[in-house]
Each structure stands twice: as structure tokens, then as C-alpha cells.
Amino acid sequence: MSLATLLLLADGRLPSGGHAHSGGLEPQIAAGRVRDIRELDGFLRGRLATGGLVSAAFAAAACGDVGRAAELDAGLDARTPSPALRKASRAQGRALLRAGRAMWRLASLPSREPHQPVALGALASAAGLTPVEAAVAAAHGTITGSASAAVRLLGLDPYAVHALLARLAPECDRIAALAAERHGDPVDDLPAAGAPLLDIGAEHHATWEVRLFAS
Amino acid sequence: MHPDLHEHGPDEVPHTHPEPGVDPHEPLHTGARALRVGIGGPVGSGKTALVAALCRALGEELRLAVVTNDIYTTEDADFLLRNGVLPAERIRAVETGCCPHTAIRDDISANLDAVEDLEAALGPLDLVLVESGGDNLTATFSKGLIDQQIFVVDVAGGDKVPRKGGPGVTTADLLVINKTDLAPLVGADLSVMDRDAKARRHDLPTVFLSLAEDRRATPVADWIRALVATRTAVAGA
Amino acid sequence: MRASATVVAEADGRGGTRLAVLRGESPLLLRRTGPRGAGGTTVHLVGGAAGPLRGDDLRLDIEVGPGAVLEMLSVAASLALPGRPGPPSRLTVTATVAAGGTLRWLPEPLIAAAGCDHIAVTRVDVADGGTLLWRDDLVCGRHDEPSGAVRADTTIRYAGATLYRHELAVGPGAPGWDGAAVLGGGRAVGTLVAAGSGLPEPGVAGPNAAVMPLAGPGVLATAVGADIREVRAALDPLCRRPAIAS
Numbered sequence: 285m286s287l288a289t290l291l292l293l294a295d296g297r298l299p300s301g302g303h304a305h306s307g308g309l310e311p312q313i314a315a316g317r318v319r320d321i322r323e324l325d326g327f328l329r330g331r332l333a334t335g336g337l338v339s340a341a342f343a344a345a346a347c348g349d350v351g352r353a354a355e356l357d358a359g360l361d362a363r364t365p366s367p368a369l370r371k372a373s374r375a376q377g378r379a380l381l382r383a384g385r386a387m388w389r390l391a392s393l394p395s396r397e398p399h400q401p402v403a404l405g406a407l408a409s410a411a412g413l414t415p416v417e418a419a420v421a422a423a424h425g426t427i428t429g430s431a432s433a434a435v436r437l438l439g440l441d442p443y444a445v446h447a448l449l450a451r452l453a454p455e456c457d458r459i460a461a462l463a464a465e466r467h468g469d470p471v472d473d474l475p476a477a478g479a480p481l482l483d484i485g486a487e488h489h490a491t492w493e494v495r496l497f498a499s
Numbered sequence: 500m501h502p503d504l505h506e507h508g509p510d511e512v513p514h515t516h517p518e519p520g521v522d523p524h525e526p527l528h529t530g531a532r533a534l535r536v537g538i539g540g541p542v543g544s545g546k547t548a549l550v551a552a553l554c555r556a557l558g559e560e561l562r563l564a565v566v567t568n569d570i571y572t573t574e575d576a577d578f579l580l581r582n583g584v585l586p587a588e589r590i591r592a593v594e595t596g597c598c599p600h601t602a603i604r605d606d607i608s609a610n611l612d613a614v615e616d617l618e619a620a621l622g623p624l625d626l627v628l629v630e631s632g633g634d635n636l637t638a639t640f641s642k643g644l645i646d647q648q649i650f651v652v653d654v655a656g657g658d659k660v661p662r663k664g665g666p667g668v669t670t671a672d673l674l675v676i677n678k679t680d681l682a683p684l685v686g687a688d689l690s691v692m693d694r695d696a697k698a699r700r701h702d703l704p705t706v707f708l709s710l711a712e713d714r715r716a717t718p719v720a721d722w723i724r725a726l727v728a729t730r731t732a733v734a735g736a
Numbered sequence: 737m738r739a740s741a742t743v744v745a746e747a748d749g750r751g752g753t754r755l756a757v758l759r760g761e762s763p764l765l766l767r768r769t770g771p772r773g774a775g776g777t778t779v780h781l782v783g784g785a786a787g788p789l790r791g792d793d794l795r796l797d798i799e800v801g802p803g804a805v806l807e808m809l810s811v812a813a814s815l816a817l818p819g820r821p822g823p824p825s826r827l828t829v830t831a832t833v834a835a836g837g838t839l840r841w842l843p844e845p846l847i848a849a850a851g852c853d854h855i856a857v858t859r860v861d862v863a864d865g866g867t868l869l870w871r872d873d874l875v876c877g878r879h880d881e882p883s884g885a886v887r888a889d890t891t892i893r894y895a896g897a898t899l900y901r902h903e904l905a906v907g908p909g910a911p912g913w914d915g916a917a918v919l920g921g922g923r924a925v926g927t928l929v930a931a932g933s934g935l936p937e938p939g940v941a942g943p944n945a946a947v948m949p950l951a952g953p954g955v956l957a958t959a960v961g962a963d964i965r966e967v968r969a970a971l972d973p974l975c976r977r978p979a980i981a982s
Contacts, residue, residue, distance in 0.1 A: 303601050358951075473532070
């Protein structure tokens, strides 16, 4: 394993399309549910415990055995009822593969547009990382992307947002460890924690005439 | 003889058949992807109007498509549609997450996906125009995304803009100074702008334009025609 | 308390549905209700005791045969209660629907009373050509009390593939459940999974609801509300019984 490699994979500057996704935050801001740091805290904790846990588990599973990519991809389809979120996840998976192909020798995947966690696991595997490292990168990505969007959309103090991310770091590690423990489980048994407002918000967001983020 | 080809009778006029499976409309520069031209510049300088003018001027002679990065998903695309210059299937809009320069420079993945999707949906293209969202004077395109870039500023922004420089003005392959018709109204001196642009850009070309008067952006369209011709010649050689 | 109940519905050969098995025990009591023979059969869950309480382990198995039409309702909301200290209460519902069979699961909501610790496990398997309407509503706490802990764990398979896999955790021990990603302070949430034929039209169904085409052959409608009335307003219209042909 290489810590520097893990940092590369988790870096928000990795050119993998993440900057254009708010992780479901933009519609919740529009609905008036997230206005300040306290509400962002609630949003991020919920996102981490739901989509973050699922992403981490599937990234770890794909990292552990890239040969499971197709069934893991189908498992994420079954866990992502919102078509807008399936599209966003696949767009980010495709972008991640584009970056990963330039960086490492990737195993061939059954889809050129896999769900983001499957792509992330494939990159982690190609980079010589372990399932728990893939899980950490996935969990970390689910909160840092939204946090960055919060800075841009709400003009929140970036230091206050990063103080929040620092407070969430242990929870991020806990979720990643929980996810990685289960990486070898059958797909139906992997975590499936859902977040109703993220699904509903994504569907509303997709109908907007004017939006700043892709999701 | 190719096994898929039929027998020719003795009384037939000699003729050839295209290779099976090959698109007969394949361009001369087979193997070369479309020329990608980035169009950047500050808010309100006329990027979308320039794209519309180029579509009018080149739409008949080149297979072209447009990727737009406006902060609003559909606004620029709607402008092009309303002006009837390009059908909807030739336009893709990319969301930039409040960071228009990131989408064209630091993380170009969404734009690359949009270009690839257009090529997959429409077949081979000669030209893809990638329009940036309105930004400031520091915004430039990544060479991983485009082959050539145009930077659009306007006279109404003040005649000091070329002197200020910045990567857009200094390094763009073509600098377009738009809205020359407004120069007398805003007290801008075009000769000052021309002199400053030359000083900043050395040999790189600068054109003056009034899209209000030249709805086909003739000097810019000609510049692109020359690029496409060079590219075709190189690819064909 | 451990209890189990079983419903087996079969086509009666005359265009109707008969119940080959209808067996329950307190607190899972079952009653056949409604007119006989008219297209389908309705069974009500009748609460036979308070609860579920901590430590309860309840199981309901439903089987719908080829051509049978079964609607499962309940007479009242079920109320998950704390009870004595102990392991979480658990209700496991399994259902299989054969090709040509129809199951409509439309119970009253589950209410997570303060202090409860409840796990609801749902496993549904619908054969290709079967039809399913599966509704689950959850209310987080009785009036003016904090929510108890409920974890819902749902797997719905259709034609041998997993169509919908969902877990929802609310109350103490569920990080961020009342934050803006999950329920955003809403105290009620409802989901409706439809699979097979007669699917609802996708779209947004009010400010806090959406009808979403799943990746597989089905649709999920989800609604979040300040109270259960808002959820009902969004989802009830999608559960109306279609005019039954034949």
C-alpha cells in the first residue's frame, strides 16, 4: 500500500468530474433545509451513513475483486432508485475511469460507464490499494464533495466547513471500516442504506431549468 | 476478391463498391477526430452570440456540434435553438458546479464526455465548438480538451482590457474584440486596443468584430475554415 | 414473544382467489375480509396485542400462486414499543408471487414510539409476470415525542434479479437520520414499490415526493412529510385499486 497513492485517489483535484456534483446538496439548499453549518453537519452525517456507507462497501468490494464489477454494478442499480442519481453515479464512474486509465493500468470492466464506487474500487485495485483504503476514499469523497459545494453555493466560511470535516473524519473512518469488513459479502447482503430526501431531491433537481451542479 | 463482393458479369460497366461496414460519408481526414475550438471570455462579451454566428456561417459546410458550459444548464442551448442555428441534438450542456474555469481547465472530464457523446450520437464531426461559461480574464482551456482557443472580449468592457492582459488575452490562438459598433458610444479607442493587443500577443492574431453588423462572424469563420483545411490536409497526407 | 403467521392464496379455478392457508397467532392475527370471489381476496392483519415490544420475534409468510390476487391490509397502525430491556423486536415479512399472481401489500403505518428498538425485514420475490404493489409507511414517534429506533431492511426481487434493495434507519443510533439528506426533520416517510404491470407514471409527486422508474422492471414512489397525512396525500392516489378486468 502507498499512503501517497491513497491521497491522490481521494484528492478533490483528481480530474474525475466531482467538482460539478453537489452530492444532492443543491436541491436541499433550494428546499431551505440546509442554510448554515449546523444543517450542513446534519446533511453530511446522513449522507455519510447512507450513500457514504454504500459507496464505501461497493468500492471496497470492487477493489477486493474487480471480477465482481458487473454484479456490484447491478447491486448499485438496485440501491439507487432515482434515475437522476444513477445517471450522476455513472457519469462520475466514467470520468473516474478516464482519469484512472491515465494513471494506472486498469483491469477491463464490463461497462464503460460503471457506477462511481465500482470505478473507484477498480482504480484502487489497479493502484495497489486495499479494500479498506478504497472504502476510506469513497466515504471521504461523499462528504468532501458536498462540503465543497456548500462553500460555493452558500458562501459558508471555508474554515468552518473544514472544521466540520475534521470533526467528521473519525466517523468517516468508522463507516469505511464497517463497509470494508463486509466487502466479501454477497451483493444482496452489502449495505443498502438509503436516503429518501436525496432520491426525491435528485428527481426534482433534474427537472430544474436552472441548476449549477450536475447532481 | 473480397468474399462479400458480388461477381461482375462480362457486360457490366466496371465499378467499385465501398468497403462493407464503412460509412460512405466518412470524412477525407479519416482517423482524425473533429477539430475542437474553445471559446472563452468574460460574461457578456458575446461568446454565445459568436457561437450562433459561427453556426450560421459554418453549419452548411461543416459537420459541427456545440458544447456549452454556461452556469445555466439550458440557457445557452436555448439561445442557439431559438435562433434556429443548430438543432437540439447537436448541442450538449455541461454543468460546472459554480466553477466554469475548472470545467474547461482543471477537470475537463464532463466536457470530454459531452464531446464523445456528440460524436457517438452524430457520427464523425468536423468541428466541435466548446463554449466556456462566462468567467474572468484568467480563464483558459486545457489543451487536453481543445485544439485551438478563441478569447472574446468586448469594447464595452473598456479599451484597457487588452493592456491588462491575462492568460486569455495573451495566449488565446485568436483574440476577438467584439461590439466595435459600440466604440463611439462608450468612448473606446479601437486603435489603442489594437496596439495593446499586438504588444501583448506578438504574432498571435486579433480580429475586430461587430456581431450586430456581421451576423456570420466572417473573420472568425474564415480563421476556423483555414484550421479545418490545414487539419484535413495534414490528416490526408 | 415469538409468533408466526402464514397466508397462501391460490386461484380457485373460477376466476377468483381462495385462501389455501390462513393461519396466525397473537399478535399476528389474520382475518379474511371483504366480498368473496370478486376478483381478489382481502386479508386484514388484526393486532392481537400491544407491540411489537423489545424481544418480540414475529414472522409473516405470504404466498400468492399463479392467477391469484391478494390484498393485505391492516386494521390499525402498528406501534413499536420499548417494553423490557432486551434485544430489538423484529418483524420479518416474506412474500412470493408467482407468474400471473398479484400481491397488494398496503398496511397502515408503523409508528416508532419513543424508546422502541425495532427491525423490520422484508423479503419479496416476484416471478416474471407477477404483479406487486408494496407499501411501507413509517411514523417517527407518536405526537410530540422523539422517535424510537427503527431499521427497515427491504429486498424485492423480480424475475430472479434484485429489483430494489433498501435500508432505512431512524431514531437514536442512526446518524443524520433527521438531517437534510434523509428525512430533513420530516416525521413520516412512505415508500411504494410497484413491479410488473400497471406501474404508476414517473414524475415528481409534490414537493417532497417522487415517482421513480427503477433500473429494473418497477417503480418506486417515495414521500417524506411533516406527518403521515402528507405522505398519504402523495402515495394513496397511487395505490387505488385498478378496475379489474376479467
